Amino acid sequence: MIQFKKILIIITEIFIIATALFLALVVFLIKPDKESYVFDLSQQVFISDVVPNVVWLLVFLVILLAFLFLLKRRSEIEDILPKRFLIVASILLLALQMLLVYSIYFVVGNDAGIVAKGAQYFVDGTFDEFYNLRYFQYAPNNLYIYVFYIIVFKISNIFNLNASLLLAVISAVFANISVLLSALCVWEITKRRSYVYFSYIVGALLFALQAWIVVSYTDSLSILFPILTLYIYLKMRDWKGNVILKWLIISIVPMLSYYLKALNIIIIIAILISSFLHNKEGLKKVLMSLAGEMVAFLIGFLLHFCIEKAVGVTPDDNKKLDISWYLLLGSNYNSFGQFNFEDYYLIFSYDDKDERDREVLEHVSSRVADMGALGLAKHWVNESHVFFNDPTFGWGVADYTFEDIPEREDELSQVIRDIYYPETGYGFVLRNQVYGYGNNYWLYVVFRQIIWIPIISLMLFYFIFKRNKETVAGILSLTFVGVFLFSMLFETSSRLLISYLPIVAVISAIGLRDVVDLLRKKVIEKVIKKRPVK
Numbered sequence: 188m189i190q191f192k193k194i195l196i197i198i199t200e201i202f203i204i205a206t207a208l209f210l211a212l213v214v215f216l217i218k219p220d221k222e223s224y225v226f227d228l229s230q231q232v233f234i235s236d237v238v239p240n241v242v243w244l245l246v247f248l249v250i251l252l253a254f255l256f257l258l259k260r261r262s263e264i265e266d267i268l269p270k271r272f273l274i275v276a277s278i279l280l281l282a283l284q285m286l287l288v289y290s291i292y293f294v295v296g297n298d299a300g301i302v303a304k305g306a307q308y309f310v311d312g313t314f315d316e317f318y319n320l321r322y323f324q325y326a327p328n329n330l331y332i333y334v335f336y337i338i339v340f341k342i343s344n345i346f347n348l349n350a351s352l353l354l355a356v357i358s359a360v361f362a363n364i365s366v367l368l369s370a371l372c373v374w375e376i377t378k379r380r381s382y383v384y385f386s387y388i389v390g391a392l393l394f395a396l397q398a399w400i401v402v403s404y405t406d407s408l409s410i411l412f413p414i415l416t417l418y419i420y421l422k423m424r425d426w427k428g429n430v431i432l433k434w435l436i437i438s439i440v441p442m443l444s445y446y447l448k449a450l451n452i453i454i455i456i457a458i459l460i461s462s463f464l465h466n467k468e469g470l471k472k473v474l475m476s477l478a479g480e481m482v483a484f485l486i487g488f489l490l491h492f493c494i495e496k497a498v499g500v501t502p503d504d505n506k507k508l509d510i511s512w513y514l515l516l517g518s519n520y521n522s523f524g525q526f527n528f529e530d531y532y533l534i535f536s537y538d539d540k541d542e543r544d545r546e547v548l549e550h551v552s553s554r555v556a557d558m559g560a561l562g563l564a565k566h567w568v569n570e571s572h573v574f575f576n577d578p579t580f581g582w583g584v585a586d587y588t589f590e591d592i593p594e595r596e597d598e599l600s601q602v603i604r605d606i607y608y609p610e611t612g613y614g615f616v617l618r619n620q621v622y623g624y625g626n627n628y629w630l631y632v633v634f635r636q637i638i639w640i641p642i643i644s645l646m647l648f649y650f651i652f653k654r655n656k657e658t659v660a661g662i663l664s665l666t667f668v669g670v671f672l673f674s675m676l677f678e679t680s681s682r683l684l685i686s687y688l689p690i691v692a693v694i695s696a697i698g699l700r701d702v703v704d705l706l707r708k709k710v711i712e713k714v715i716k717k718r719p720v721k
Contacts, residue, residue: 192464196661199464200654203664206671207650213571214643215241220565223521233576238633240576243640255706268371269380273387277367280391284359284400290600291607292355292401294591299404302329303351306336309498310344319499324506330494331447332405337498354403361411362400366390368414369689373696375421376659386696392638394688398582398607398631405448406685412444413454414689417662420458424658430472434479442483446491450686453669454662455480461661505540511547513677517570518551520558524570524679570679574671578639579632581681583609606631642695649698652705663694 219233295303305318314320323330339357343350366387373386394400399407420437441455459480463473495502512534517524533550537543558566573581595601601624608624650667653660670687684691 196464196655199460199661199665199668202668203650203654206668207647209567210571210575210643210671211647213568214576214640215244217568219523219569219572219576224523224569233572235576235636238636240636240640243637244644247641247644251702252706255703265378265380267380268374269383272380272384273367273370276387276391277363280366280395281360281363284363284395285356286599287396287603287607288352288355288359288401290595290603291398292352293589293593294351295402295404296590298326298329299332299402300590302333302336303340303354305333306340307350309337310340320501321506323498323500324503325508327491327495327500327502327507328446328449329405330491330498330500331444332408333498334494335408355401358403358407359395359400361408362395365410365414365689366395366692368411368418369692369696372414372418372421372693375418376693376697377700379700382696382700385699386692389638389642389695390689390692393578393642393692394685397580397635399580399682399685406682409444409448409451409686410689412440412447412451413666413687414693416440416451416454416458417690417693420662421659430475431479431482434476435482436479438480438483439486442480442487443490445487448686450670450673450683453673453687454666454690457662457665457669460665461655461658464655465658465661505538505543507540508534509540509544510677511544514551515547516678517676518554520554520562520566520569523573524566524675524677525573526678526680567675570675571671573679574674574681574684575643577681578635579681580685584681642691645695645698645702646691648702649694652698652701663690663697666690667694 214235294300301318301322305315305322308315308318323333336354339354340350342348343353369390370383370387374380374383377383394410416437419440423433423437426433437458438455441452444451459476462476512530515530515534516522516526519525519527519530521527522529534543534547537546555563595604604624605627607628609628646667649660650664653664655661655664666687667690670684674683
């Protein structure tokens with residue numbers, strides 16, 4: 188068994204290194220095949236088109252070296268969690284988020300808008316065939332958010348609140364808590380305050396103050412669950428109680444939130460694999476941990492079943508857009524694996540599930556055969572650019588994504604909108620720019636690029652340096668390999684990465700620790716020792 192585990196660890200490390208090197212080449216060297224890009228909605232602008240990513244990488248490395256030479260070495264382990272910092276920082280961050288939400292929130296369109304209309308009909312005691320039934324037969328994964336919207340709309344009615352604004356506030360609060368959890372996870376792993384500070388600042392800038400917090404949909408609402416799962420695991424990993432109960436507690440969050448967003452389950456799969464490979468536990472404990480997983484899965488399944496009954500949605504497998512739909516989208520070379528109307532019309536041309544799935548598989552197989560090995564590699568490069576080379580995470584890419592933008596006459600709100608709203612041609616500003624915002628949107632894009640490049644560089648370094656050497660490294664590395672494979676095989680959209688950004692903040696903080704420790708040990712201290720004594 189031990190030898191078998193060692194072989195599996197080597198295999199996983201090969202996958203981790205290959206993924207990291209591939210992404211490094213894509214982000215810093217290889218350009219996407221834009222000549223083939225025929226996207227039905229609007230073209231995504233990769234931020235490396237503004238300033239080459241490698242420029243910001245070099246700037247970051249220079250700053251890092253200067254930091255290492257100027258800062259004196261501190262003790263490896265610290266005993267006291269900086270609670271005062273986390274409390275004050277969370278309050279200040281929440282205040283900034285509320286200002287941002289007030290300034291840029293809008294009434295959402297697209298799927299979130301459909302769910303909101305259905306929720307409003309439900310609260311009003313009316314029924315619409317599409318908004319309260321057929322849509323959820325097509326998209327049963329949105330039932331959770333449907334119930335959530337219903338609760339928010341009822342609260343809004345009771346207290347006479349703006350429901351759209353309240354949804355945006357809740358989304359911001361979820362992001363705020365996620366920043367705190369990412370910092371707490373870094374503390375559990377490193378026990379070093381400086382990296383807690385770093386992870387908190389990274390989280391605040393990367394996802395707590397990004398534009399997407401005003402869109403209370405599956406991406407922004409899921410942001411809490413993977414990082415909460417990681418935190419629960421870190422607190423429970425040394426627990427000596429009942430094994431089934433332990434893994435039920437660790438697994439319950441991702442299993443419940445799976446029906447909100449399928450990506451949420453990747454973190455628990457990574458935890459299971461890494462724990463199995465690195466823990467010296469017998470077959471009995473492994474089976475007991477799987478039993479805890481199954482109990483959590485059954486609870487999630489029953490909850491989803493109860494929700495269907497509560498809102499009166501009858502499942503219809505012939506209408507449900509299942510894995511074949513997302514696989515079809517992911518195989519479309521000309522849309523870079525994103526949503527497109529070619530696949531949309533194809534999938535809805537079949538009324539029978541078995542026939543649809545059969546035709547989709549044939550279609551996907553034909554596309555892969557036409558691409559060949561080289562074409563498939565190019566396709567993955569294109570998809571990786573969509574997923575990893577846009578730290579605005581697709582903000583403003585989709586058309587007709589709003590129904591109404593409330594007027595804001597105060598000067599500060601207009602300044603913020605000028606920065607946060609896209610400049611031309613797509614997204615949250617109408618095509619003819621009737622609102623006149625976006626003149627300084629380039630500041631938002633470039634600033635996020637400056638943040639993102641060091642973060643993704645530290646993350647890729649961590650994957651190569653730590654791989655699957657121990658349990659936590661394996662969990663973090665395998666989680667991102669799973670997210671990468673999901674984005675390559677199925678629908679690709681950069682906003683799908685939002686729910687894992689707190690994990691990214693954790694990885695980048697630990698990666699910074701490892702970079703600093705390595706350079707101090709291998710480079711800085713040797714240089715200092717060689718200096719002549721005056």
